Amino acid sequence: LAKTTQPISMDSYEGQEVNITCSHNNIATNDYITWYQQFPSQGPRFIIQGYKTKVTNEVASLFIPADRKSSTLSLPRVSLSDTAVYYCLVDSNAGKSTFGDGTTLTVKP
Amino acid sequence: KAGVTQTPRYLIKTRGQQVTLSCSPISGHRSVSWYQQTPGQGLQFLFEYFSETQRNKGNFPGRFSGRQFSNSRSEMNVSTLELGDSALYLCASSLDSSGGSYNEQFFGPGTRLTVL
Numbered sequence: 001l002a003k004t005t006q007p008i009s010m011d012s013y014e015g016q017e018v019n020i021t022c023s024h025n026n027i028a029t030n031d032y033i034t035w036y037q038q039f040p041s042q043g044p045r046f047i048i049q050g051y052k053t054k055v056t057n058e059v060a061s062l063f064i065p066a067d068r069k070s071s072t073l074s075l076p077r078v079s080l081s082d083t084a085v086y087y088c089l090v091d092s093n094a095g096k097s098t099f100g101d102g103t104t105l106t107v108k109p
Numbered sequence: 110k111a112g113v114t115q116t117p118r119y120l121i122k123t124r125g126q127q128v129t130l131s132c133s134p135i136s137g138h139r140s141v142s143w144y145q146q147t148p149g150q151g152l153q154f155l156f157e158y159f160s161e162t163q164r165n166k167g168n169f170p171g172r173f174s175g176r177q178f179s180n181s182r183s184e185m186n187v188s189t190l191e192l193g194d195s196a197l198y199l200c201a202s203s204l205d206s207s208g209g210s211y212n213e214q215f216f217g218p219g220t221r222l223t224v225l
């Protein structure tokens with residue numbers, strides 16, 4: 001399974017754009033890149049998934065360069081409610097996902 | 110569409126006892142996975158069930174077991190509880206987790222197990 005590296009924590013202010021980068025140098029051909037968000041005492045929630053290039057949905061964008069060795073989750077105009085832990089996953093089998101330590105994002109007023 | 114449900118939400122047991130946790134996946138989902146989350150170890154994969162068969166297994170001792178029923182509902186059991194088993198146990202379901210495509214997982218709220 002590809003190992004991921006992401007910052008342990010990040011701080012931001014309301015209204016700013018937040019970019020969280022994840023490194024996954026050993027990504028395999030059939031691996032997808034998936035990001036989850038988790039609030040305290042809740043299960044993780046799917047944010048976005050991509051294979052290559054750029055993916056955008058109603059809550060975030062995911063940028064993946066051509067070599068796929070890294071990816072960046074972009075959260076536009078964050079609010080206090082976006083304070084959470086964000087996990088970057090790289091695997092081909094959703095049923096046995098490997099969660100790393102995640103990035104704790106703190107949004108300040 | 111109802112989400113993943115887990116029962117009970119909270120549980121207190123003593124060392125040496127056993128416990129059974131239940132998970133009902135989203136209707137139509139055939140894959141059910143279990144995870145253990147602790148402050149020290151983070152989110153760790155326990156096992157995955159698909160069509161009543163254990164398809165994947167994490168690195169946990171044999172005290173941790175599970176099963177899946179024909180309606181895709183799943184249970185996990187922990188025997189001879191230890192203090193270190195205190196954790197949030199999360200269940201997740203997906204349409205299918207393999208077969209050349211990737212399906213997102215939908216997590217339940219978890220069961221908070223405390224072992225005294």
